[in-house]
Amino acid sequence: MPIASVVITLDARATLHDAALAALRDDERVEVGNRVGARVPAVLETRTADEGEALVREIASVPGVLLVELVGVDRSLDEGDA
Amino acid sequence: MDRRAFLKQSAMAAATMAAARASFGQAAAPPKPTLPLAPANGVKWDKAPCRFCGTGCHVQVGVLAGKIVAIQGDPKAEVNRGLLCVKGYHVGLALYGKDRLTRPLLKKNGVQTPISWAEAIDVIAKRVAADPATFAIYGSGQWTIPEGYAALKLIKGGLGHNQIEANARLCMASAVTGFLATYGVDEPAGCYDDLDRCDVLITWGNNPAEMHPILFSRVIDRRSRGEKVTLIDINTRRTRTSAFADRSLLFKPNTDLAIANGIAHLLVERGTFDKDFVDKHCAFRAPDDKKTLQGKAISFDDYKRMLAEYTPANVEKMSGVAAKDIVYLAELFGRRDLRITSLWCMGMNQHTRGTAINSLVHGVHLLSGHFGKPGDAPTSLTGQPSACGTVREVGTLCHALPGGLVVAKAEDRAEVEHVWNVPPGRISAKVGYHTVEMFRRFSTPSDKGGDIKTLWVQTTNPGQSLPNVHELFEPSRKLADKFLIVSDVYPTATTKDADLVLPSSLWVEKNGVFGNSERRTQQWFKMVEPPGEARPDVWQLLAVARRLYELGVPGLKDKDGAYLFDVKKDGKSVPVWDFAHFFDVNVDEALFDEYRKLTKHHKKDLAPYAEYTRARGLRWPVVEQPDGSWKETRFRFTEGEDPYVAKGKGVQFYQSVTKDDRAQIWFNPQEAPPESPDADYPFWLCTGRVLEHWHTGTMTMRIPQLARAMPHAYVEMSREDASRLGVQDGEEVVLETRRGKIELPVWIDGRGSPPPGSLFVPFFDERLLINELTLHEHDPFSKQPDYKKCAARVRKKAKAS
Numbered sequence A: 001m002p003i004a005s006v007v008i009t010l011d012a013r014a015t016l017h018d019a020a021l022a023a024l025r026d027d028e029r030v031e032v033g034n035r036v037g038a039r040v041p042a043v044l045e046t047r048t049a050d051e052g053e054a055l056v057r058e059i060a061s062v063p064g065v066l067l068v069e070l071v072g073v074d075r076s077l078d079e080g081d082a
Numbered sequence B: 001m002d003r004r005a006f007l008k009q010s011a012m013a014a015a016t017m018a019a020a021r022a023s024f025g026q027a028a029a030p031p032k033p034t035l036p037l038a039p040a041n042g043v044k045w046d047k048a049p050c051r052f053c054g055t056g057c058h059v060q061v062g063v064l065a066g067k068i069v070a071i072q073g074d075p076k077a078e079v080n081r082g083l084l085c086v087k088g089y090h091v092g093l094a095l096y097g098k099d100r101l102t103r104p105l106l107k108k109n110g111v112q113t114p115i116s117w118a119e120a121i122d123v124i125a126k127r128v129a130a131d132p133a134t135f136a137i138y139g140s141g142q143w144t145i146p147e148g149y150a151a152l153k154l155i156k157g158g159l160g161h162n163q164i165e166a167n168a169r170l171c172m173a174s175a176v177t178g179f180l181a182t183y184g185v186d187e188p189a190g191c192y193d194d195l196d197r198c199d200v201l202i203t204w205g206n207n208p209a210e211m212h213p214i215l216f217s218r219v220i221d222r223r224s225r226g227e228k229v230t231l232i233d234i235n236t237r238r239t240r241t242s243a244f245a246d247r248s249l250l251f252k253p254n255t256d257l258a259i260a261n262g263i264a265h266l267l268v269e270r271g272t273f274d275k276d277f278v279d280k281h282c283a284f285r286a287p288d289d290k291k292t293l294q295g296k297a298i299s300f301d302d303y304k305r306m307l308a309e310y311t312p313a314n315v316e317k318m319s320g321v322a323a324k325d326i327v328y329l330a331e332l333f334g335r336r337d338l339r340i341t342s343l344w345c346m347g348m349n350q351h352t353r354g355t356a357i358n359s360l361v362h363g364v365h366l367l368s369g370h371f372g373k374p375g376d377a378p379t380s381l382t383g384q385p386s387a388c389g390t391v392r393e394v395g396t397l398c399h400a401l402p403g404g405l406v407v408a409k410a411e412d413r414a415e416v417e418h419v420w421n422v423p424p425g426r427i428s429a430k431v432g433y434h435t436v437e438m439f440r441r442f443s444t445p446s447d448k449g450g451d452i453k454t455l456w457v458q459t460t461n462p463g464q465s466l467p468n469v470h471e472l473f474e475p476s477r478k479l480a481d482k483f484l485i486v487s488d489v490y491p492t493a494t495t496k497d498a499d500l501v502l503p504s505s506l507w508v509e510k511n512g513v514f515g516n517s518e519r520r521t522q523q524w525f526k527m528v529e530p531p532g533e534a535r536p537d538v539w540q541l542l543a544v545a546r547r548l549y550e551l552g553v554p555g556l557k558d559k560d561g562a563y564l565f566d567v568k569k570d571g572k573s574v575p576v577w578d579f580a581h582f583f584d585v586n587v588d589e590a591l592f593d594e595y596r597k598l599t600k601h602h603k604k605d606l607a608p609y610a611e612y613t614r615a616r617g618l619r620w621p622v623v624e625q626p627d628g629s630w631k632e633t634r635f636r637f638t639e640g641e642d643p644y645v646a647k648g649k650g651v652q653f654y655q656s657v658t659k660d661d662r663a664q665i666w667f668n669p670q671e672a673p674p675e676s677p678d679a680d681y682p683f684w685l686c687t688g689r690v691l692e693h694w695h696t697g698t699m700t701m702r703i704p705q706l707a708r709a710m711p712h713a714y715v716e717m718s719r720e721d722a723s724r725l726g727v728q729d730g731e732e733v734v735l736e737t738r739r740g741k742i743e744l745p746v747w748i749d750g751r752g753s754p755p756p757g758s759l760f761v762p763f764f765d766e767r768l769l770i771n772e773l774t775l776h777e778h779d780p781f782s783k784q785p786d787y788k789k790c791a792a793r794v795r796k797k798a799k800a801s
Ligand code: SF4
Pocket: B050, B051, B052, B053, B054, B055, B056, B057, B080, B083, B084, B085, B086, B087, B088, B089, B211, B212, B213, B214, B215
């Protein structure tokens, strides 16, 4: 069960970033934190590292998302995958 | 709270802090970082710079039961403030590919056969002792500083010649000669802080969105907060960076010199250059008949006359960039109310006119006074984590000595001989072979002038990364008297046919020190054990040096008869060549503290090793303060920032080639490249990198997530060319140059989009060796080959009958 922390940078335009936030909150694998300016901290929990990778790409393609940057990944719950 | 909930909470804390801290340049005092990395789950954390690119992000490495289980962007690191790109995020996995090299392998009867370390060291030492002059070392910008220093000292101090090179010759040598020609000293004056302050960012043949994503995100983040940062992308193909650009200017390959001259022409013609800055701090220069790096002095009027033909209309004809865009660039540079940062990397460096274009871009900044204030900087980036720290600063090149000293100068040799305690004359004044020449000679029969017979490659993969490998690398593998030694962590295109393969420790399996693109020296400690019998490269060098000493090779003794790499602890010599005792003392610290004595000469001062164990890197010059602390330098040559600038000077180019504190503004003409498209080979071929893979892919192709994300090489082609050739997206084609051919799939409108007539292929894929096709023609000063342009053709693959 990899647990990844990411920072998502949203477009400054309000409509776009509200829609992006709503889309992120709809995905149960994504826990959205408190916004800091245009940046949103989030934690991704996926079954596999591959799924985590795909999820990062998915988020990057959400309209209103400018960038997804990675902060950390913890695989200690799944040591075989390290 | 269970462990899962605890980890999620920690992850959210880390992300929240990173989001706050990542507001680069915004707050006078960013939130104080406190590490959210609780040791409660048994994971032990320590700092290290990322193993991959020259950005030099710091990571926190989490180790549990002797294995890396977690990676986090280091919240205390100024470079990345807790963020990482996709490669950095997976960096821990680079250690755990299934096919790590774990034993020395000696080719016996054509088969690589396991042997002991003692035998491996003996084989090398006996070969070298028998013929030291034909032995060479080829390393890299992934060597740690102590590794590079040990290799350099072994060759130059121990064997008394200069046959040492590093792969950084292939990626940033033209940046070095550009800096030397302009300022008289290497490496950028500015730093990453410029990205937080610039109003305009110009990327010259550069794609930081993929290659230096953490730096690029600093700028994008500013824009997302509503700051106005104008991004101008000057390139030969559209990239991910172009997608963010306000203006994307596509130029015909090789014509970037015309663009830079066009800007300078308008600044001079319209009188919008910074006359005050130029009068006080600059002089003018142009190429001389002897084609020296220093060229000849010219007057401002000469300069103006030489630029005269670079009118916007002429530049449009030469480069394909619209005259109005040249005017736009010149108008931006002509404004004093803006701060302009230029970034470049391989596009300008891997260029047969690399030194010339580097000098021209510095010149445009100097001419317009866009220099020396935060945000106003011409800055070259590097691709490797220690291309600057090891290759440029330690000087692991055939002409260089540590700290910017050179073998050609008697006083420089004497200074190094003094620090090494070797007799005068030990260091040879004869420059060795640059990379292309070294490999050419290694691939030439010994009786036909091939006077490099034994070559030791460490931490690099020339069998894949050299240009024109058919000519420069492959022949050596068929010549009986050539002996190739390779130290690496995985099997590669270079280890494949090597005579001796040595398994190396990787990254946090050893101590290390790197130096990144912004003059930042970064240290880390060993955290995990390497697999099998893998050992640090620095130990391998010291063990061979000791065996040479035992065999009586005279250069391995200093003036007092002691082993050249004598390392002491509590006043007693430690037998560091014996691996059982290698970690009895910190060898890195001993080598680094010796090396740093040589860094003051050109004012590249480094602090003692111990200072770096506490910091997330320090930017040189690092100078001791009256209170005993050590202060780094963000902006060189600028009063108040750089301790070497005299009071009242404002800006002082104190390493000036003309010894008058002036930088040189160069004129260099646009010239034709060595190979251009023609009727037989109608396309331009450009090669480069992709986000997911680091250089030749040796590490990143073993990280399943990265390999799956970008599984193989491809050729990018425009939709127009594809339709003209009747080729579909994904279809395999034959790509051919005068040097070779490969078959690979076409990608239309993929990651990048070349214009009609241009192609792009990444070089990470060992199975599709694009460097069988590239040119080895190189810049006359930097000797750096041009991987960015040669003539190619493409045809559909014949259908199997
Ligand atoms: S930008 Fe470079 S140094 Fe930073 S995490 Fe990515 S690969 Fe590593």
